[in-house]
Amino acid sequence: MKKLGRAFFRHDAISLAKDLIGTILVHRIRGRDYRARIVESEAYLGPRDLASHSSKGRTKRTEVMFGPAGHAYIYLIYGMYKMFNVVAGKTGEAQAVLIRAAEPLDGWKADLSGPGKLTRALLITRSQNGLDLVGNKLFLLGVPGNRPRIKRTKRIGVEYAKEWKDALLRFYDVDSPAVSQRDRKE
DNA sequence: GCGTCGATGGCA
């Protein structure tokens, strides 16, 4: 397995959302590595995508999305859940991929089957907003020969996004038990 | 199994 570099992240959000399925997310805390295999993601295409925060323009909150690919965009939702995103595309395009679910590795027992549960278990905090994922703290590993069977559906929780609410921009590994049965419709 | 609802805080 090889650490993923800048070039991996510089693709458009749709490509990256698919490419991230099956890769390993590593959070290194006090010498211990928490590792998980990503199995569900969503693409947010930039300012024209009404479901994307970047459609609100460049603000203090969305600033990192407008920056270079491969950085973490982390924000708080519903007052208690942190969402972990990876900035995609070219600098200024403000595209991102939301990581929605993963499988814990190395015998680690944790429920990572949801974007809020994932950040809680992996101890991902808002203080890591803007963190460079091409580094040694929070990073990704590519798995040689990784060829997950991927299904494509509409995104979850974006009913407000008008003509964008039904866009098929959610991806998940059909063979993963971390994607619940009830989240497989459509 | 399903529908409904409250928690809780940052942001525009």
Place this chain on the structure above:
DNA sequence: GCCATCGACGCG
């Protein structure tokens, strides 16, 4: 006044 959510509760 919204939310890129979760978990608890009440069904029958």
